[in-house]
Amino acid sequence: MSGTGAARRLGRAVLGARARLGWVHLILGGALLMPYFLLSQVWVGVVAGRGNVLASPTLTLASYAAALPLAAVTGLFGLVRPLSVTAVRALCGVPGDLLADGPARSWGSRWRAAGWWTLHLGVGAVISGMTLAATPMALVLILVPFSATLRRAPLGAGWFSSAANPYATPFLGVGLLVLVAVSSAAAGALLARLAPVLLGPTAADRLAAAEERAADLAVRNRLARELHDAVGHALSAVTLQAGAARRVLDRDPEFLREALAAIEETTRRTVGELDTVLGLLRDGDPARADAAPAPTLAADLDGLLARTRAGGTTVTAGQDPGPAGDWEQLPAIASREAYRIVQEGLSNALRHGLGPIALHIRVHTPDGHRELEITMTNPPAQAPPASDGERRRTSGGRGLRGAAERAALLGGRVEAGLHEGRWRLRAVLPLGSANTPANPATPSTPSTPAGGAGR
Template sequence: MRGTGAVRRLPGAALGARARLRWVHLILGGALLMPYFLLSQVWVGVAAGRGNVLASLPLTLASYAAALPLAALTGLFGLVRPLSATAVRAMCGVPGELLADGPARSWGSRWRASAWWTLHLGVGAVISGMTLAATPMALVLILVPFSAALRRASLGAGWFSSGANPYVAPVLGVGLLVLVVAASAAAGALLARLAPVLLGPTAADRLAAAEERAADLAVRNRLARELHDAVGHALSAVTLQAGAARRVLDRDPEFVREALAAIEETTRRTVGELDTVLGLLRDGDPARADAAPAPTLAADLDGLLARTRAGGTTLTVQQDPGPAGDWEQLPAIASREAYRIVQEGLSNALRHGLGPIALLIRVHSPDGHRELEITMTNPPAQAPPADEGERRRTTGGRGLRGAAERAALLGGRVDAGPHEGRWRLRAVLPLGSAAGAAATTGGAGR
């Protein structure tokens, strides 16, 4: 039964849509070999002293053989591989993930692409020649029993006029067509099997693709952190400010006015940051993502603290920029990531309504290397109701994980958890040697 099924599938394999596309692919290969063949034909004709090389089968075969090394040389160009891979994907039914993307860079991949190019053009030329020569001959043989002129003709089938049975001619014609179809299907299947071997990605290609995916993932993770920190903090702050304003609406209009102003400022800033991040996601440009403006300790910390206090939260802040005396002296990336870590810590506290917050931001040198330390403490969270607790378990945790990722990018660390009866978030970001910072500061002062 299995053998019978295989026999039934043979006509589809030889005449189906995929087989026809592979035949077209082979015909294109034969057409691409023609310039090389014409050039080699001139050389062979000059060497043999013959004007018409095509009149001699040995010289024709010699021209064909001389054309293949020329094709192999041009196959070394880097762009041959992506062009060939595109044609194979479209016509040979080879999955795209098995083929390499982009030009061939190493000499190993160039030689493999050259081998494929030569094989495609060489086999395609043979199939093209068979198609152009054998198909008309097969049609003539099929028509021999029905045409006395064909039986008498000296071209093609004249030998039937010598008494041979003319009804044998159609059988030979059909057999010739079957031979062309079978040869084309076999050649197409062979090229489809060899394509992943010769056009597939090398180890260097896989490494480059992995690095590109990693870089793209890093950019997307950074944009996701920006969105989470900016929008998450804004929603937490606005919710807290609106709730506080609602509770004192009748007895403290001044506080309500300040809360509404803080809500307006928070939402305005957040909409600007959201537009920036969405624009970067839409453009998909990693360079623009790295150059995107972001808030920093130097420029935006005071506003962040003011907006947090506007919601009625008690916030005690101690700042110690260290010998530099100014957050402007911090490296830009450290200032930016530190701001986001502070923002996430405040968002976490506001989201859980954890009461008074104590924040310490300082630069110190515990072992001769400067560090930026951020410590935020607040009362521990109370156990929430069951439904709210389930919601927090399924939606929370991204902020602290994002803060840890930010610190890790700079070689620092983030610790969060209970500490001496309170909840503590502590981040440490390295800033370099203290001696180098002092020299830089002194030079700037001079």
């Protein structure tokens, strides 16, 4: 039984699906070497003074040897590696994670890809030659006992004569086929073993892949923050607005109309923002994430405060310097991130706070550098019982972490926690020199928010 199992394994290794795909891969390599071989034939023929190089085995081998350096030179092109990797993944059974993606970026990876290209084409040419020469010969030898014409043909010389022993030729033909199959399987296994070595990712490839994953993760985090801030604030505001409307249903129709209008406006805006973010997720285009329209201080600060007040919460706002129109002078990214930080602060206060909210936004110039400072305070919530606390705390602190990430994007910081008996959220966003336009698009090292892990 063990012998039968070994024979089956050997048969699969030589004639199985993977071996057949490996043979196709080798034949492709032989075909790719043909242009180089034809070019080298011309050179060898000129040097040797022979018109037909193929008539001489020595000159044929010399042409083959001269074709390999030509193939190696073209293997240095960056696009050779992704072409080779695609073929190896499809035909050699090599796991994809062992191979590099994309063009070769460094000279080291280019030389390794050139080595693989030369090896593939060189070995593929040998197997292609064996297949083209030995297979027809093997079929003829197998048919010799059944054809008088073939028995009279000069199939060999010296030690071999089909006329002398015609019934031995089928065994020779089968032997030739076995030789081709075993050689092809061995060559395919060799290439499959060497593919991760020559086509595997280098340190530069791993770094580029890590940077690409980090960029993709940053975009996903950005979209997650947008969803959290927009939808979370809308749900908090709508819940309070609906509750306030229910309480005054019979007593204050005017307030009821204002609350319902605020609910309608809040949900309409949130559906639009949700549709934008979901569209970006479907498209999968990171470049569009920062280009997506988003509310800003200049465009919607007053509307944000009005919708919050419509739920019955008192919000006092102070701005320095002057009216809301001055916020149009802010850099777009700073105005957008500041709006989201204010929105998160309001949502946080509505979910967890008690009593009125005091918001103050100002632009000041300490040490010649302009900064946008946002300060929001409200009475803290009373500590609930443990069971209620687990039920009420549903945000997991993601909102404050998101606000800290937004501030860190601009090189700023967020502080959140108890301050003089009140809960305070304070964000500082640098805007650049007082005499030089700010360039907030370059992220700085994130700062750790003080006391920001609570709400």
